[in-house]
Amino acid sequence: MHLKQLDPFIGALPIEGVHMGSLQLFITARRGQGVKSKTINLALGVVRHILNLASTEWLDENSLTWIESASKIKLLPQTDARAPYPLSWDEQTRLFSELPAHLWRMALFKVNTGTREQEVCQLRWDWEVPVPELGTSVFIIPGGRVKNGDDRLVVLNRVARSVIDEVRGRHPDYVFTFEGLPITRMNNSAWRKARIRAGLPGVRVHDLKHTFGRRLRAAGVSFEDRQDLLGHRSGRITTHYSAVELKNLIDAGNKVHGQKSRKSPALFLLKRNAG
Numbered sequence: 351m352h353l354k355q356l357d358p359f360i361g362a363l364p365i366e367g368v369h370m371g372s373l374q375l376f377i378t379a380r381r382g383q384g385v386k387s388k389t390i391n392l393a394l395g396v397v398r399h400i401l402n403l404a405s406t407e408w409l410d411e412n413s414l415t416w417i418e419s420a421s422k423i424k425l426l427p428q429t430d431a432r433a434p435y436p437l438s439w440d441e442q443t444r445l446f447s448e449l450p451a452h453l454w455r456m457a458l459f460k461v462n463t464g465t466r467e468q469e470v471c472q473l474r475w476d477w478e479v480p481v482p483e484l485g486t487s488v489f490i491i492p493g494g495r496v497k498n499g500d501d502r503l504v505v506l507n508r509v510a511r512s513v514i515d516e517v518r519g520r521h522p523d524y525v526f527t528f529e530g531l532p533i534t535r536m537n538n539s540a541w542r543k544a545r546i547r548a549g550l551p552g553v554r555v556h557d558l559k560h561t562f563g564r565r566l567r568a569a570g571v572s573f574e575d576r577q578d579l580l581g582h583r584s585g586r587i588t589t590h591y592s593a594v595e596l597k598n599l600i601d602a603g604n605k606v607h608g609q610k611s612r613k614s615p616a617l618f619l620l621k622r623n624a625g
Contacts, residue, residue, distance in 0.1 A: 369421035448544035507603035569605035
């Protein structure tokens with residue numbers, strides 16, 4: 351995708367001619383289309399990676415690297431990044447009521463586990479690990495499927511557990527499917543139409559993760575437990591837990607549905623200031 355977008359701007363250049371100067375037209379054009387710096391940086395990162403390979407690993411017929419050295423590709427400062435938008439309970443109800451059933455289940459799971467979009471889309475039954483001492487299970491997503499490269503522990507609170515129980519047995523491999531096929535993305539036309547109907551045109555799929563994090567904080571869940579529940583890198587071996595520790599995380603995840611969390615003034619103030 352990124353190479354296709356870059357091609358009209360640098361596709362005709364020799365690789366030695368690819369540098370920040372020759373990329374300026376691409377950057378200007380993408381900004382003119384309203385594309386955020388974070389997205390532009392993804393394309394610049396692809397260019398950087400290719401240039402690094404061309405200067406270190408890719409060899410010609412004479413066993414020489416394609417270029418002597420790689421031009422330095424600087425990423426753009428992300429000053430235009432959109433602020434997170436944690437949903438209120440009323441907003442969640444409005445949005446979720448507009449979603450088709452398969453997206454509703456995925457969104458409900460996501461907002462109760464803090465998983466990322468692709469972690470939900472790719473979730474597999476063979477990643478489920480029973481915890482017989484607690485009469486439940488967790489999911490361990492392999493590091494290669496996770497943003498930070500670490501194995502990702504997914505703890506199921508009551509609501510997430512009910513979603514898993516509902517879809518169990520529908521597909522031999524994937525947890526979430528539509529008409530027998532895995533769902534490749536949640537941010538699709540059905541999601542975008544639903545958020546407009548709900549009066550929330552700017553809400554992103556990733557805001558469900560932010561919502562879970564804010565609710566955990568409002569419920570008084572410790573920073574360390576929030577890190578574990580959200581799958582953030584903490585420097586610990588995140589898949590090595592005792593049953594007692596797992597129960598603590600499950601209990602923490604269930605706190606988001608407590609009455610105190612629902613009425614949290616902290617969330618109200620954050621949402622009011624976000625406007």
